[in-house]
Amino acid sequence: MAEVPTQQASGPIKFTLTHYRKPEHTHEEFIKWIVEKHLPLAVPVFKRHGIISYSLCSHDIQFVTPPPLNNAMKEQLGKVNPAWDFADFDCFIEYVIPDMGVVGSVMSDPKWLVSVKDQDE
Template identity: 55%
Template sequence: MAENSEQQAGKPIKYTITHHRQPKHTHEAFIKWIVEDHVPAAMPLFKKHKVLNYSLFVTPPPLNAVVAQQFSNFRPTWDFADYDCVIEYILPSLETITNVLSDPEWAEVLKDQDEWVDTSRALVSVGHFTPYLLESGEVVNVKK
């Protein structure tokens, strides 16, 4: 059963955005640019606006191709995502992302974005999240 708005109040927000690289760049060069240039430039701003967590989910084309082939046997109607990465934010509130995006320093962080990112293909998701299985193996938030 989905939790209602009152149950979600005060829970962190998960905000994700998919990125496709500009075709003139390799996947490897694109990820290198994100990790070595974009992330270091963005960190001070994320800390300033109290972003709780920032992570990069990289989707290498060779790995995607293998898994897409395997899935075609199990789930032939499923589409397989072809983006290069997903940037994931955990935020104290939705206002946090608005504050980051409207901060004048954000333009400097994004100065090279059009060279590297095909922003016309970006996909944003926003919502609440609930963990059920932790990396430690602990099961949480499941009624016994």
């Protein structure tokens, strides 16, 4: 893991992870996997390792970008300013952690490894 400057190392720290699906899966299938398979296994790991919060709403995802909406926005706003770049991820989850050590402890937890075992698919 990269060294973190001291001023950034003390918590809490807020960060966002973007998630992408493989093209052979629909956006809806991917979101269903995140909500129904991944998060039920991951949330107990988050709690066990002291993650302060994670941004989830009623469907357990804070923000999704369905391709039709994203493509329409890109086309319309791209006409206004062609230099603008548009994120193409399917969803993101935002976390608040007490310190950088939590990331390593979560990632090495055997139950975390179970929660992401089929993420490559």
